Amino acid sequence: MQELLDPVVLGQLLIGGLLAGALYALLACGLNLVFGVMRIINIAHADLMLVGAFAAWVLFATLGLNPVVALALVVPAAFLFGYGLQAVLIERVVGRPLLASLLATYGVSILLVNLGLLIFGSDYKSVPVWQGSFVVGEFVIPKPRAAAGAVAVALALGVYFFLERTRLGKAMRAVSEHPHVATICGIDTRRIRMIAFGLAAAMAAAAGAMLSMIYSFSPLTSADFIQKCFAIIIIGGMGNFLGALYGGLLLGVVEAYVGGVLTTQWAEAVAYLLLVLVLLVRPTGLRGAADVR
Numbered sequence: 606m607q608e609l610l611d612p613v614v615l616g617q618l619l620i621g622g623l624l625a626g627a628l629y630a631l632l633a634c635g636l637n638l639v640f641g642v643m644r645i646i647n648i649a650h651a652d653l654m655l656v657g658a659f660a661a662w663v664l665f666a667t668l669g670l671n672p673v674v675a676l677a678l679v680v681p682a683a684f685l686f687g688y689g690l691q692a693v694l695i696e697r698v699v700g701r702p703l704l705a706s707l708l709a710t711y712g713v714s715i716l717l718v719n720l721g722l723l724i725f726g727s728d729y730k731s732v733p734v735w736q737g738s739f740v741v742g743e744f745v746i747p748k749p750r751a752a753a754g755a756v757a758v759a760l761a762l763g764v765y766f767f768l769e770r771t772r773l774g775k776a777m778r779a780v781s782e783h784p785h786v787a788t789i790c791g792i793d794t795r796r797i798r799m800i801a802f803g804l805a806a807a808m809a810a811a812a813g814a815m816l817s818m819i820y821s822f823s824p825l826t827s828a829d830f831i832q833k834c835f836a837i838i839i840i841g842g843m844g845n846f847l848g849a850l851y852g853g854l855l856l857g858v859v860e861a862y863v864g865g866v867l868t869t870q871w872a873e874a875v876a877y878l879l880l881v882l883v884l885l886v887r888p889t890g891l892r893g894a895a896d897v898r
Contacts (some may be wrong), residue, residue, distance in 0.1 A: 613743045618861045620744060624754035626857020630811055631757040631838040632830065633849040634764065635808035641781045641844035642801040643699050645706035649714035651810055651831035655824060656717065657683055657810025658817040659725060665732045665817075672732055672814045673752060679814050680807045687806025691799040699798060714827070721824030753815035759809055761850055764804065768846060777801055781844070796898040829873075836876040840883045842890030851891055855879070 636650045660679045661672040669680075690713070698705040725827065735748035768774035779787040780797045788794050837856055841848025856876055864872030883890065 614865070617744055618865045619858060620746060621750070622830060622858035622861030623854060624746075624750045625859070625861065626854035627754040627761070628756035628815060628853075629833060629837055629857055630850045630853025631761045631808055631815075632730045632812040633834045633841070633853045634761050634846055635805035635812075636834050637838045637841070637846055637849040638764075638777075638808075639805045640838065641846065641878060642777055643695075643706075643798055644703075644844075645695065645698060646703060646710070646784055647695075647802075647805070648707060648831065649717060650710075650805070651827035652714045652717040652721075653683065653687065653809040654813035654816065654830060655721065655827050656686070657813030657825075658812075658822050659721065659730075660810065661814035661817045662732055663732050665734070671734050672818050673756060676756070676811055676814055679810050684803040684807040685808030686803075688799050688803035690806070691802035692713045695802060696795065696798065713885055718824050718827065727823055727825065729823045730817075732817040734818055749817070749818040753818055756815055757812060759864045760808065764808065765846060767898070768787040773797075773800070799867060815857045833876050838890075839880055840890060842892040845890065848890055848892035855891075 632651070632654055636647060637645050639645060639650070657679050660682070661670075661675045664670040664675040664678065665672065694709060694713070695706070698709045712739055734754060737748050739746045739748060739751055748826055768777060776787070776792050777800070779790070779792060780794050780801075784794055787797075813822075820826075833856065837852040838844075838849050840855065841850070841852030856879065859875050860872045861877045
């Protein structure tokens, strides 16, 4: 226990937690964006993450592309896939009871998992790049985790500033807050919803590409991440983009400290303990009700 109170150990755990939390945050921000704009729950969001992970693995195995470089191909492809999925399927359940979106996206999840098993099998895969660590003073930071965390933070903040500063981002916020008023003002709400879902799919795929460098994954890995995603968006506030960012970082740090003090099993359970605690203290989440800002 005395070793765990050492400032270097505490700092090392904090760094590891923030880097893991950055990936959680990027993934959860996409899920919250979809809920904020459309009020639907996308069960298949973590499966879209694995689409990005497997795409990065294929590009590395065939072309030798580093996953960070592969983002230039993975992100646009995922955006187009999400845009098309929204146009063909998800648009049909917008405005209907939440159960309709749950069933529709659950069907997409089952389809993606089984396609993954059919194409790649159930063996775990990873992308072994950037072996070694950075040494900063007394802290050791694995290169893949540092790169993945930095990219995740940059992308999440980039999307946030897109929502805040651009005309299209403001249109998404308008559709989120008052869809009927946005329609009256001339905003093409259907197009905005397709762009929002495509953007969320691109964020999930980017998180998957970064995940491929630091975790082993299979088509069945998505279950663990979607559970954490739901915990994060409830902790941060359903539909609140910044809430998901803060919730992801918070979960990563708490997991790191709990895993360091206790065991990895307790670290896996901490998301749900944190969820219950937040619901008891602040039922609307850390940043309140639905809002993509």
